[in-house]
Amino acid sequence: MIHFENVGLRYGMGPEILRDLTFDVPDRSFQFLTGASGAGKTTLLKLLFMSLRPTRGLITMFDRDIAMVPSGDLPMLRRRIGIVFQDFRLLDHLTTFENVALPLRVRGRPESSYRRDVVELLEWVGLGDRVNALPPVLSGGEKQRAAIARALIDRPELLLADEPTGNVDPPMAKRLLSLFLELNRLGTAVVIATHDLSLMDQLEARRMILTHGRLEIHG
Numbered sequence: 001m002i003h004f005e006n007v008g009l010r011y012g013m014g015p016e017i018l019r020d021l022t023f024d025v026p027d028r029s030f031q032f033l034t035g036a037s038g039a040g041k042t043t044l045l046k047l048l049f050m051s052l053r054p055t056r057g058l059i060t061m062f063d064r065d066i067a068m069v070p071s072g073d074l075p076m077l078r079r080r081i082g083i084v085f086q087d088f089r090l091l092d093h094l095t096t097f098e099n100v101a102l103p104l105r106v107r108g109r110p111e112s113s114y115r116r117d118v119v120e121l122l123e124w125v126g127l128g129d130r131v132n133a134l135p136p137v138l139s140g141g142e143k144q145r146a147a148i149a150r151a152l153i154d155r156p157e158l159l160l161a162d163e164p165t166g167n168v169d170p171p172m173a174k175r176l177l178s179l180f181l182e183l184n185r186l187g188t189a190v191v192i193a194t195h196d197l198s199l200m201d202q203l204e205a206r207r208m209i210l211t212h213g214r215l216e217i218h219g
């Protein structure tokens, strides 16, 4: 599904943040992406979301060499990806329900066809009573769960999540992890960036470890 070959990334004239990254993210796989703060996890997720271009190397996403993809085609490819940003990126003028339903609305689906699914997912992530709230009145943990629900609702082929349990307590983190696993069981490849060891210790999954810009893979 995804292939990186000798990929390097630097911001402007700065040092190379990621170096010689060669790896695959297979279809339907589940992996954690970890490494110290500043190691480059978010940067790697941005490469995977095609919001950054590598400074060298080859990236293939969904069988397309992304260097050859015109920028006008990127939104269409990105629709195959669900992403949870570290800063959530909810739209403040839309309710929690409307934020989560957005990927479905963009596809032109009528609300009657997804209303129940959205409400059920919101209930599952503990936001059953926040359906009509606007993001500015949500807590950090509530925003995070809304962002997760939005990333999952359309059952993407690939899910990218940046510290998705950073703002919730351990029981909720466990619940969210089980949600990611369920999505994976249904066929989504999942990449979770985290430095939460207790989260990673909850299951035997592939670990992609970034150290000084280089990647090591275990499992």
Ligand SMILES: Nc1ncnc2c1ncn2[C@@H]1O[C@H](COP(=O)(O)OP(=O)(O)OP(=O)(O)O)[C@@H](O)[C@H]1O
Pocket (backbone or CB within 6 Å): 011, 014, 017, 035, 036, 037, 038, 039, 040, 041, 042, 043, 044
């Ligand atoms: N837009 C940018 N311009 C210049 N340097 C950047 C930019 N974004 C990130 N960096 C630098 O790239 C390095 C990797 O940052 P990145 O955010 O990818 O790390 P991270 O592993 O996600 O960190 P954290 O766990 O703290 O979120 C850091 O040294 C950071 O300062």
